[in-house]
Structures are given as C-alpha cells and as structure tokens.
Amino acid sequence: MALKIEQDLNRFKQIVRGRIKKNLRKYITHGELIGRRGKDLISIPIPQIDLPRFVYGPNQTGGVGQGEGEIGQPVGAGEPEEGSGKAGDAPGEHILEVEVPLDELAKILGEELELPDIKHKGRKQIISEKDKYSGVATAGPESLRHFKRTYKEALKRQIASGTYDPMSPRIVPIRRDRRYRTWRVQREPETNAVIVYMMDVSGSMGDEQKEIVRLESFWIDTWLRSQYKGLEVRYIIHDAEARLVDQETFYHTRESGGTVISSAYRLCDKLVRDEFPPEEWNVYLFHFSDGDNWSQGDTEECVRILREALLPATNQYCYGQVESPYGTGQFLQDLREAFAEDERVALSQIEGKDAIYASIKEFLGRGR
C-alpha cells in the first residue's frame, strides 16, 4: 500500500541531500565518513536538521530519578525508553544519522565538484543484453498504446490533408494513426575498470600523509564505482622494493628504508599486463608519495616506464604529492617537466587535508 508519508519522506531526503552537499568539503577533509561504511550505504551525521528552539543548554537542568544509589554515584546516560511509544516531541540534542547510498553520495560529489562523467575507453567490452521499451511500432497490444505518438500521427495526417483547423484544434486519431510501444534488445556495454593505488611507505611518509591518501582514495573509489559496473582495486606499497598488498596493509605499513619509485611502476606494469589487459579494462593509476626518490637516475627510469608502458595502458595516471617535512618534492617537478602537455597525466600537490578537495577535482575533473 502506498503510504501518504512518502511525499514528506522524499522532501526530507531532498533536504538531507542539500545539507550533505553544503558540507561536502568538510566531509572530504575530515574523513568522518569513512569507517561508517556499510556495503552500499554510508551513514552520515547531519548537524542541525532539527528545528532550532529556545531551550536550556545541555547538562544544566539535572533532574529527578528513582532507585538505589549513593550521592555522587553516576546516573546512566540515555533517555528513558518508554513502554509505550509516542511520536517524538522532544527536541533532542542528537545529531541525526542518515543513511545514504554510496551511489547517491557519488552523484553529490560529482555535482559539487562538477565532475564530468567518464568516457569509457572504446575498446573491447563485455556486452550484456537487455530488453528496453524504447521503440515505436504501428501494431501492438492496446495496453502498450503510445498516446502521445498516436496523437502526433493524427495531427500530421490532419495537417497534411488540410482537415486541421487551428481555431478548433480537434484531433481524432484513426486506425492507422495508432502507435504502440515496443521493446528493443539493447546491447549494453558493461565496462570494467581497475584502480591501482601505489604509495611510498618509506620513513618520510608519516601518519598524517597516509591519512590524506586514505581520505582521497575513498572519494576516488566512490566516484569511480559510480561510473563503472565492475571495479577492481589493487594496492602496491613500496620503499626500496615494491609489494602487492591488501587494503589493510596498504594503509598501515611503515618501513624505514629508502625510496625507489621505479620498483612500484615496474610491479604495476606487470600487474596490469598479466591481469588487466588494457583492451578490456579501463585502467586508473594513482601514486602518492612525498616526492623523494632515491636518485635522479631512478626518476629517469620512472619517466621511461610511464612513457613506454604505463601511459599507453591507462585512462589516466595520477600522481599526488603529499607534502611532508622530510621530502624535497623533486619528483613532482620532474614529472611536470616530462609530461607537461600529456592529457593522460594529472599531477597534484597536496599540502594538507584542505587541499584534498582541489586534488580530487584535478584528478577526476577530465572525465577520462
């Protein structure tokens, strides 16, 4: 049964969406959302959706209770749950938690950052077949009659035959005007994509830097997931050597060794070639480091691998340089010089959490 409340519920959801949009920059920066993730839903605390009123400040009023206990003994927090419920009339101190589908969140992200939809690479794609009522035919069951098209046909005929009078615009369809909806089999490309995250975990990358990577990759994931049906994610960490790891390890490993970036690029190249051939996959590469590399020679090696192997295979390669007190930040400079005009390369310098917003826009703003 349809509920009357539906309209009010939708209105409420619309308002919530507005609030999220307004606060998106804050959410992106503070990362309060991650960790609240369910499978497809995320629970978001919305401040002050309650109507403000003149009320007493918190923890001033005290109250009366019942039961045993000495003076000074704590009284359990939490409002009394009443045996019989009542539509709530108490303006609470609570912050409202709303559940938002990740898809919806991605849409909000896209609108707010003005991200273009991604143009999938036109390579070999997995195709699925689907019936869709998108056609029109001159015969069909009455239940599928297409009223608008039928009247259009009738209007055309009447104008052509000169029986249409604009002063008395009466249109009477006859048998052969009738149009019916019909389905067509649609071959929908089901595109797949893979994200490879690479991160420097050498000693100079601190917790703060990793937190930035974690936040940024959450939003990148969320966006790309909304653009592709199948999305795979792989993680590579490196110091002097590179390893393929799971997500947990990715964010929590800290090594003390030096940094050889090319090790990661080489491993990435092998991974993509073996598992995600670019003819079938949209490949996204993200690399985060503080910009220090072992030697200028290795940087040249990185540029070579990128140019010859990785860039041809990828939709976009993104490098995010997370500023740290120890890094020289040279790597970004070198990439800038090497790939100044290359559409496939997006570079961004992330000074702190506040820069994440702009960085995401830089990475995803090209719709590749």
Next chain:
Amino acid sequence: MNLPAHLDRLRREIRGYAIDYGLDFFEVIFEVLDYDRMNEVAAYGGYPTRYPHWRFGMEYEHLSKSYAHGLHKIYEMVINNNPCYAYLLEENAPVDQKIVMAHVYGHSDFFKNNVSFSKTNRKMVDEMANHAARIRRFMEKYTVEAVEDFIDACLSLEGLIDPHSPFIVRERTRDDGNAEEEETAPRRLRSKDYMSNFINPPSFLEEQQKKLDEERHRAKRFPEEAVRDVLKFLLEHAPLESWQSEVLNIIREEAYYFAPQGQTKIMNEGWATYWHSKIMTEKALTDAEVIDYADHHSGTVASHSGRLNPYKLGLELYKDIEDRWNKGKFGKEYDECEDSRARREWDRRLGLGREKIFEVRRLHNDVTFIDAFLTEEFAVTHRYFTYQYNKKANQQQIASRDFKSIKAQLLFQLTNHGQPFIFVTDANYRNRGELFLMHRHEGMDLKIDWARETLRNVQRIWHRPVHLQTLAENRGRVLSFDGKDHSEADSADVASADAASR
C-alpha cells in the same frame, strides 16, 4: 475501519469493565494497523491527515529504522478527539491488545474530564485535515519550498505561547486609559517661599520627575506589559502576507491544542496505567495471560538507568492518594501527628480513595499534582533522588535525596514544560520598530547557538532587527540578528546606550 470480530469482542468486554469502574470517556474508535502504517500514523502524531512537512518524513524514517532494529515498538497511540481515535498494532498478541484498550479508555476518560483539556478542540481530526488542505493550497500557489520554509520558521517558535491563556478572561473597561489626568510635573508640598527648598528639596523633586518620566515612557511603550504569547503578538503586529498569517495561525492553533498534553503527561499516563492494571488484574486477565501481562506491564513502568518514568510516577502517586484517602491520612490531625508509628498505622477507614483520585484527575495538572500530593514519605518509599551534571567527571550524578530539593527540581522541570520563559518586551526598540525579547532567567542558561538560530527565525517573521536579552555565565547579554549578521553585546552596555538614545 471495522474491527475484526475477535478484537471487537475484546473491545466490548474491556469497555464494559471501564464503565463499571465509573470511567466516563469519549467513545473510542479503534483501528488495526500493520507496523508500516503504524509508523506512518505515529509520524503524524496520530492524525490521519496532517499538512505536508519534511519533519514528518524525518520522524517516519526514524521510527521505521528503530523499529527495524528492534529498538522500540509502538504499542499504543490515542488522540484527543470526540470520538477518540486509537490504533492497535496488528501483530500484537491478544493480551497486549487488551492492555492497550484498557489503557486507551483511561486516556479517553482523562481527555474528557481533565480541566486542562476543557478548551481543546474536540474535532481536531477534522481541523487538522482543514489545515492540511489550506497548506497544500498555499504550496500550489507559492511553491512547496517557500511555504515549507516559512513553516520551519513558525515551528521554531511554536513553544512561545501562553498555555494558560485559554483560561484567562480579561475584561477591559472603556475608561481604563483616561481614568486619571496625566501628571507631568511632580507634586510640590505647599510651603512658604523661604521654606521651599527644605520642604521640597530640588534633588527630591528631580528624582520624582525622573520617575514620572519613566512611567510616562512605559505607558507609551509598546507593548505596555511583557507579552508571553509571542506567537499571538507576531500574528497581530508582524508584517505578514495573508497566507503567512494563516500558516502562523495554524501552527499556533496546533501548539495550543497540544499544550495540555505537555502539561499533564505524568497525570495522563499515570491514569491510563492505573486503569489498565486495574482492569487487567481484577477483570480481564485469563490464567494463561498472566506472565505476558506482567512482562508488558513491568516494561511500561520500568525506570531505565534511574531516570524518571512518568507512567510509573503517575501510577504510584494515584495509588498513594487512593490509599491515603481510604485511610484518612490527610488533614490537620494527621499532618500534626509526629509519632511515626502512629502515622504509619493510621487508618480511619474512610474509603474515600476512589472518589479522591477521580477528583484529582479532573482538577489538576502535573505541576499542581506534584505540588499537592508528593509527600516526603512517598519520596522516601519510592527512593527518589535528584541528579546533577558533574563537569569534572563529565556525567550525571546523584546529587541529593533531600525531599525539598526533589520536589523543587520536579516542579521546576515541569513548569512551562521545562522550556524557558520568553517575553516580548518592546516592539519599537530604539524607536526603530525593532523587536526586543526577554528571557526570564531562572537559574539556567539558554543553549546559545540554538538561541541565535531561533532568533534568525524570529527575524524572518518580524522583518526588522530582533534582539534577545538573556543571562549566560552570569553575564547579561543581548543577542541580536538584523537579517544578515548576528551580533552580541553586554546587556549593561545595551541598556545605557538605549537610555542615551532616548
């Protein structure tokens, strides 16, 4: 709307018991709902039709979520109307349905007889539907957003009414204003010229002149006296478009309709609980249902984490009153008796208890109920205490078991439904048509950030700048909002600046 046969049989049975006990209720129309519909109706406060507004959607979302997670279940819902409407949850066991029905007849009796409800609209179901129709019409004409937005502002102020005003009859006499000729200069005592400065010292005259000026100024002030019903004041004096006036009027009318429920929560729930337990344990319960009944009832009267449960407090107080009036434990002789054993065993076998609680349910509200009947013995027996927030420990702690503080605290939190008192004191502040509100501070500060946001809504209705005088952290403050910016000043500064500008 037809009750299924087995429930209707139960209804007739319970209704019969209620009548036998002397309950005098509006007829009750029961409706059976599945939980989805129940949550919907509950979100609308029990009314089949309400005006459209997002907060009902929010409430629904909240209710259906917490129902899904097993956090709560709505057993009973009844609305003050003639006839009363009440809802039964489809999935409930028959014993639950019986309890709910008995409980509901208690509420219906209370609605019909308690004096606080005597001025409420008993056709509120229809009225609510009218409100809905009117607001829908405005939405069609002025867009959903504009109307809803304005409703938000009104709702934010819905507590600013005077719940006692329906009972106050003010008779104004015509000649009120010009009964006496206005005095413009202080009266001098007659004296010989050379004595004049002694008999009428200039400093005294000056002081008198000041007082007179002040009085004349007050008389010119608008409003002349502080106004408690802020909504009414806004309705009469704010520059509202006609649809806005209508919306504000609707919100105010509903606020007045709901006010008595806020003023009698303990009494009303206590009364309904008293009667469901009476009817069930003495009449309606079958042997097989005893355990389920006990489980349900103890859930109703349980106090969680030591907090006060209005169902339980109300129930216990009625039982205590009944017992005292049965035994004659009242009046001068009893009050003056100091022998504690004699007091305990006091029994004059008067049997006036039942009659007394019916009288109490007719005449009192929560404040007078507690004030008149909460005795020290009762507070000790039922282990009441007060608690306070301890800043250091960051928790609420038991503060006292002293009877006087318990009573004072209870009365305080029941007064004005635990809401701060706000008055309009000046509608032509600074002689610029600005609105000045005053919070009467009674020991507790306002939540300042909310007060600012609320002030913003006052401004949206008043259009000119608005101000609120309050006390926070022992400092007099005036919060202001001019339509664009918030500002704040010490109220001492404001007062002197104000005096200077006059």
